[in-house]
Amino acid sequence: LDVSAETPGLVGNLDPSNSHDVLLAVPSDHYMEFSPMQNAYISRIYVTENTGGVLGANVLQGHDVLFDWENGRIGIARSLCEYETIMVEKEHELEQSGYLDRAGKDETALPVDCILSDASLSTSCLESVDSQQCNHEPNSKLAGFEVWKRVVRFPSSLGGLECEEVARRISFSPYNNIDNVKQSHIGCNIFGVCQEEIPCSISCDEANRVYQADLSGSIVDKCGDQFFGACQTSCTQSRLTSIPMDDGNCHEEQVTTRPCHVGACSRNSLCIVPFMVHAVFGFSGSDATAWTRYTEEMFLVALSQTLKASILTIPGKENIEFGPGDIRSLMVHPWKSTDGSTHAERGMKIIAEIGIYNSRISQSDILSQSEHPDDSIISCTELELVEYAKLALTINTILQDGGTFLQDLSDAFDFHKGILMGHTNVFEGSFPQILTSWTIKSVNSAGSKRMAEGLEDGAWSFGKIVEILSSAVFMSLLGYILLVFGAVSLIITHYEKKSLERFRPSTHASLSSIIRYEDGYPNTV
DSSP states (O other): OOOOTTSTTBOGGGSGGGTTSBOOOOOGGGTEEEETTTTEEEEOOOOOOTTOOOOOHHHHTTEEEEEETTTTEEEEEEOOOOHHHHHHHHHHHHHHHTOOSBTTBOTTSSOBOOEEOOOEEEEOHHHHSOGGGGGTOTTOEEEEEEEEEEEEEEOOBTTOOOHHHHHHHTOOOTTOOHHHHHHOEEEEOTTSEEEEEEEEEEEHHHHHOOOOOOOSTHHHHHSEEOOOOOOOTTSEEEEEEEEEOTTSSEEEEEEEEEEOOSTHHHHHOTTTSOEEEEEEEEEETOOGGGOOHHHHHHHHHHHHHHHHHHHHTSTTOTTOOOOGGGEEEEEEEEEEOOBTTBOOEEEEEEEEEEEEOOTTSOHHHHHHHHHOTTSOOOOOOTGGGHHHHHHHHHHHHHHHHOTHHHHHHHHHHHHTGGGGTTSOOTTTTOOEEEEEEEEEEOOOSTTHHHHHHHOOTTOOOHHHHHHHHTSHHHHHHHHHHHHOHHHHHHHHHHHHHHHGGGGSOOTTSOHHHHHHHTTSSTTOO
């Protein structure tokens, strides 16, 4: 590819002998972090690791990054970081060209509509009417209502259709007509269950009819023990179980919930889920295309129970609560070898996210925060979160060490294979491997301002960093660091020794220094 050395993003005249190299500019505020506890800046670039330095999020920040897994390449370009502006301009262009078929929603961009489960009948029309009226007026119509329920599998994002609107559009009650749908009441609660109440009417003949529907085939597949839906801001996820009835519908048996600390819960407030552990699992010989929701639930249950059992053996961690709702699979794809030009498929790779949640926050406060997202109901300080940083590091250490943990995980897959309900067991005959894992500080959306206000005594802000970065003293120090590499090594070695206090944790240590370095992967991607 013939590309001019003057192309933006290339080294160009800065290094004529390597003018076509990619220029990766990393400003100082991406790798120098202020610790209010030590009243000093800490470098987040480490060149003293045994296997070399890691280019993590502090380097990638401010760039568009494309990971080409198939060809073992990575593409980097400077990002304008103006997503909202770009989307507004694009939406305006599409609106002018007539490509928008609903106000404000770009069908060709990135909106994702809410995805709901199949509906189950909670209250039938017959159950809601007074059939005694037929004894006196056999030809009358009985007015009532029916209630249908669905579970939110995936919430909407980027301006997609909200769950209430999706439920309205896919309403399919046999008593439905346009007028009934207009009069129906649809609402989704903070636990991820959507309910639709629809007016209905049946004749006395219909009320007395004995139904004999075909209960084989698709109706049976739709009913039964459905899966847990998406984790909500209430830090709960719901499952709707139903059974097939003679009228040909799935009737609600029960709605169950379980706690969860991933997804929307982790974005609700940094105080609730301050840290996460990401892990990449490899399974040789497994077929990623055979992955199902049954497989996913089995993976979550087996991994959560194995992790909990390992944590409980550590002194001081005997009361840790940890369940399948605290883990989610982010990606499942083929695991391929990259030896030279060969890309042979080795098996299956799973990227999992493990939420580390603050058990000191009551469920009632979480529910209140979920119902009133603009209010500052939940707050915390950096010192309060130190123990959860250590827990994240503990889990990462368990994963990295492997050993008996991997054997226990393999045994757990075999123990919980009944969850598969006869579906293909992709883990059978494959021993799990940990390809890599790392800890990260959570990043939330709606609660970011709330968190900044809540981290009172231990808080630090970007504004404070900019203020000190602009000072003459700091700029002199930064210049000295950049010019004298030896000084860099000495300074980093000094802070490396400080961070080794993980073996003798101090409550005065910077939370960021604990979480970013001790895991060996400082905020890596």
